[in-house]
Amino acid sequence: MNIGEAAKASGVSAKMIRYYEEIKLIPPSDRTASGYRSYSQSDIHRLQFVRRARDLGFQVAEISELLALWGDRSRKSSDVKKVAQKHIVDLQQRIQDMQEMADTLQTLVSCCAGDGRPECPILEGLEKSAKTTSRPAARKGAVTSIKKKR
Amino acid sequence: MNIGEAAKASGVSAKMIRYYEEIKLIPPSDRTASGYRSYSQSDIHRLQFVRRARDLGFQVAEISELLALWGDRSRKSSDVKKVAQKHIVDLQQRIQDMQEMADTLQTLVSCCAGDGRPECPILEGLEKSAKTTSRPAARKGAVTSIKKKR
DNA sequence: CTTGACCTTCCCATGATGGGAAGGTGTACT
DNA sequence: AGTACACCTTCCCATCATGGGAAGGTCAAG
Numbered sequence: 001m002n003i004g005e006a007a008k009a010s011g012v013s014a015k016m017i018r019y020y021e022e023i024k025l026i027p028p029s030d031r032t033a034s035g036y037r038s039y040s041q042s043d044i045h046r047l048q049f050v051r052r053a054r055d056l057g058f059q060v061a062e063i064s065e066l067l068a069l070w071g072d073r074s075r076k077s078s079d080v081k082k083v084a085q086k087h088i089v090d091l092q093q094r095i096q097d098m099q100e101m102a103d104t105l106q107t108l109v110s111c112c113a114g115d116g117r118p119e120c121p122i123l124e125g126l127e128k129s130a131k132t133t134s135r136p137a138a139r140k141g142a143v144t145s146i147k148k149k150r
Numbered sequence: 151m152n153i154g155e156a157a158k159a160s161g162v163s164a165k166m167i168r169y170y171e172e173i174k175l176i177p178p179s180d181r182t183a184s185g186y187r188s189y190s191q192s193d194i195h196r197l198q199f200v201r202r203a204r205d206l207g208f209q210v211a212e213i214s215e216l217l218a219l220w221g222d223r224s225r226k227s228s229d230v231k232k233v234a235q236k237h238i239v240d241l242q243q244r245i246q247d248m249q250e251m252a253d254t255l256q257t258l259v260s261c262c263a264g265d266g267r268p269e270c271p272i273l274e275g276l277e278k279s280a281k282t283t284s285r286p287a288a289r290k291g292a293v294t295s296i297k298k299k300r
Numbered sequence: 301c302t303t304g305a306c307c308t309t310c311c312c313a314t315g316a317t318g319g320g321a322a323g324g325t326g327t328a329c330t
Numbered sequence: 331a332g333t334a335c336a337c338c339t340t341c342c343c344a345t346c347a348t349g350g351g352a353a354g355g356t357c358a359a360g
Contacts, residue, residue, distance in 0.1 A: 002337075002338075003337090003338075003339095004336095004337065004338080013317080013318085014338090015317070015318065015319090016316080016317070016318095018339095018340095019316075019317080032325095034324080034325055034326085034338085034339090035324085035325085035338080035339060036325075036326095036337085036338055036339080037338085037339090045277070048277075049276050049277055052275075052276045052277075052279070053276055054316090055251075056251045056254060056255055056276075057248065057251045059315080059316090060315080060316075066273070066276065069270075069273065070273050070276070070277070072268075073268060074268060075268045075270070076265070076266045076267070076268065077262050077263050077264055077265060077266075077267055077268060077269060077270040077272075078263075078264040078265055078266065080262065080264075080270045080272050080273055081259060081262045081264035081270075081272065082264075084255055084258065084259050084262070084272050085259055087255065088252050088255050088256060088259065091248050091249075091251055091252040091255070092252060094248060095245050095248050095249060095252065098207065098241050098244060098245050098248075099241075099245060101205075101206045101207045101241055102238050102241040102242060102245065104206060105206055105234055105237065105238050105241070106238060108234065109231060109234050109235055109238065112227050112230065112231045112234070113227050113228075114227055114228040114230075114231035114232075115226070115227060115228055116226045116227075116228065117226070117227055118222075118223060118224060118225045118226070118227060119227060120219075120225070120227040120230045120231075122227075122230050122231065122234050123216070123219065123220050123230055125202075126199050126202045126203055126206075126216065126220070127195070127198075127199055127202075127220070129202070152306075152307075153306095153307075153308095154305095154306065154307080163348080163349085164307090165348070165349065165350090166347080166348070166349095168308095168309095169347075169348080182356095184307085184308090184355080184356055184357085185307080185308060185355085185356085186306090186307055186308080186356075186357095187307085187308090204347090209346080209347090210346080210347075
């Protein structure tokens with residue numbers, strides 16, 4: 001299978017397949033005599049795994065761990081569970097941060113007449129201190145990216 | 151006020167102040183004879199505005215709109231409200247996407263024994279199709295970034 | 301007049317992704 | 331055979347907001 005077919009079959013774009021290979025998330029593919037990448041069914045299978053993990057918001061580094069566990073027949077399911085739970089906590093933190101933003105903003109929006117006059121509680125809120133609910137509560141490595149179309 | 155003091159006073163790092171100037175989010179600051187940037191109280195005020203808008207998750211392009219409205223004495227509050235509401239919808243979409251990820255993952259985690267054995271429903275879920283609740287529901291320009299420490 | 305804390309600009313890196321150029325390959329049709 | 335076209339290759343660039351750090355200038359206190 002050429003990279004284009006592999007992309008269609010796995011849902012991972014050709015660009016990304018090359019990128020994953022480059023950063024060593026996946027092993028280098030076989031090559032034809034002329035240098036074309038060639039993918040087996042099991043390569044496709046791995047790409048699908050990666051794709052699904054990305055869809056669940058895992059970062060590449062985490063997927064790397066998951067792939068290692070996936071291929072380790074003597075893994076402990078507790079190790080997998082740990083990775084997944086950590087990711088859930090991460091997602092929930094990000095959700096909470098965004099929910100706080102949305103809530104604060106909603107409060108301001110609710111106070112705004114939204115008519116032809118210039119008076120605007122939203123701008124006033126941005127001018128002063130927009131701490132309606134809580135402080136931003138900083139985090140270490142918030143990555144928080146949502147996938148596009150694909 | 152030097153850039154360092156302005157940074158402390160506004161909560162925007164010196165690096166970012168220079169960056170915002172470079173991308174024309176804010177006007178070029180005054181300069182001392184020796185080339186140091188110099189900030190007035192009203193400059194600080196604007197930086198605080200930007201900082202708060204970032205804290206609410208607005209992107210630079212949106213903040214640019216908000217700053218323009220902020221400085222427009224004949225603005226219509228409805229215009230401000232529109233920008234804010236659009237951002238709320240955006241946040242909610244991102245929250246929903248992440249919530250779906252978390253839910254799917256939670257389902258898998260709940261099925262995983264998490265012990266010393268290799269059998270793992272989480273990996274199996276990644277292997278097959280992890281569509282427990284819904285399809286990813288793609289979006290146009292999902293940006294979804296949460297601030298760090300600052 | 302030195303020291304140390306500031307400032308300046310410039311370049312690089314991040315993470316995951318896409319765009320596109322320049323050039324090679326493979327195949328199907330005339 | 332030749333030609334067109336779809337595909338492949340590598341390489342570079344851009345995104346977005348942010349930080350790191352180097353090389354060198356400025357300023358104030360001792």
